Amino acid sequence: MDLPKFLLADNSNHPEDIFVLHTEYPRFLINLKDDSIEWFEDLTGEKEEDVTTELADLMDKAGEFYDDEMKGLE
Template sequence: MTLPKFLLADNSNFPDDIFVLHTEFPRFLINLKDDEIEWFEDLTGESEEDISTELADLMDKAGEFYDSEMKQFED
């Protein structure tokens, strides 16, 4: 099965939160409400500079994905 790179996630226990799941390495769940991230990978041994650069890029892409999905609902 081929998975999309990003998925929207919802949970009725957190009605004000907006979650985006990143399915490729490094896999994580980001709450766009407060940018809190839950990592599903052990990033021990990775370059801290590389991780922070990649994280910033992936956070931007997660936000762009969400905006794109919401625009499709509006149309």
């Protein structure tokens, strides 16, 4: 099965939160409401500079994905 790179996630226990799941390495769940992140990968041993740049880019792309999905629903 081909998984999309990003998925919207919802949880009835947190109705005000907006979650986006990144399914590729490094996998994470971001709450766009407060930018909190839950990592599913151990990133120790990676070059800090490389990881920081890549993760900032991925978080921006998660936000763009959400915005595009919401535009499609209008």
